[in-house]
Amino acid sequence: MKKLDMMYEGKAKKVYRTDDPERLIVEYKDDATAFNGEKRGTISGKGVVNNRMSNHFMRLLEEAGIPTHYVQELSDRETLVKAVSIFPLEVIVRNIAAGSFSKRYGVKEGTVFKKPTLEFCYKNDALGDPLINESHIYAMELAVPSELALIREYAYKINSFLKATLQQCGITLVDFKLEFGKTADGTVVLADEISPDTCRFWDAKTGEKLDKDRFRQDLGNVEGAYQEMARRLFG
Amino acid sequence: MKKLDMMYEGKAKKVYRTDDPERLIVEYKDDATAFNGEKRGTISGKGVVNNRMSNHFMRLLEEAGIPTHYVQELSDRETLVKAVSIFPLEVIVRNIAAGSFSKRYGVKEGTVFKKPTLEFCYKNDALGDPLINESHIYAMELAVPSELALIREYAYKINSFLKATLQQCGITLVDFKLEFGKTADGTVVLADEISPDTCRFWDAKTGEKLDKDRFRQDLGNVEGAYQEMARRLFG
8 A cells, every 4th residue: 555645634643645536544643733723733742642543443443333434553653544535524423511512502511411312514714614414514505414423323332332442441421523535436434533532531530531621721741631532441 | 361470482472371271461562582592673563464474274283184283363462372382392394405404414405305394493592493303303302293283293284274365365385384383282393483583485486475574584564574474465
């Protein structure tokens, strides 16, 4: 597999073409952004943690029956993935109120929901990734009902699986953001990443934040939080 | 039925208690507000048009099998209604992109949807009535699934009914906002009003706006639009 030209550079990752049109190489950066790109910084070692953690979860999820874009870890920052066309949707599952949910609805951070919530945001930086509902998604033709049904089913399953897995490491899964894509043959697969950039992880005993909120909220010891999450998962 | 003290004064209506705890009197004002109360004004004769039009539609909807809060028109501005506890939700049905939808998702005003969309907003002035989805509504315990299922069913039926009725008067129903409540015995009923304050009405031939957008967007002839809508419906 040959790494060719860069196809796309995102906020936290670069994506390269390969000599196989159905495979891409993702390279994780240490760059961090927040608040729709208004806040920028670097979190040393983040790319290595996120690459390893995301691949770990993707492998476990594949075993649990969730199709993902993961193919093979190539180096400490690089991973081979399936080429997919991404649905322009952020899929957010919440177990506990925090972040934009708390702000939007005036619900105290830390409020535990009886059942997890699931929401979609329209991936569009210029519009600020606005919340969107299923009827809007169909009206705007961003996905069809059968695709959205699969995405919902996978998202709830991923929540149950990750919640249980993280609980064993003393971590509470507060919420997380997923992205899904379609491979050349139309299969809906989990794409993007699962990491402290895209999840809220709280220490189950102390409530300490071990995710990108340390960067967003200037809580200090940002690098330490990413390393602590790696230590909890990989010892 | 005796009109007692004022219970509540809203942006466009006053609500009075009566000597029957299960009945209230609504009085329509000429006051108009927009953009979450930032813009204020008076639309002369609006209260009379909205009272008559809303009662007309509520009577027709009752006949079509939709339970409403309507009991009896008392005067040109006053109506007797059932006392209900209002769900803190704005229920918005859209046939054509306009207003907040166009702004939020970058969709050109006038784009016709293949199927109508339905959305909920959390009625909370301090938070700016944010968009909310069903899983959030359950997490925040604003309604239960059986209530929301009825509200959805009624909202789509009301759209079909109003769209057809208005088409006969040369009016295109672009979108509208409903509110629902629960009577003392737990029945879900349509409440609030159906008027140019809560709907977007466009002349089917010219596309001329015949609703509160004339006030919101300073298009002039605001009073004339309300009178024209009354003329189309009542001759």
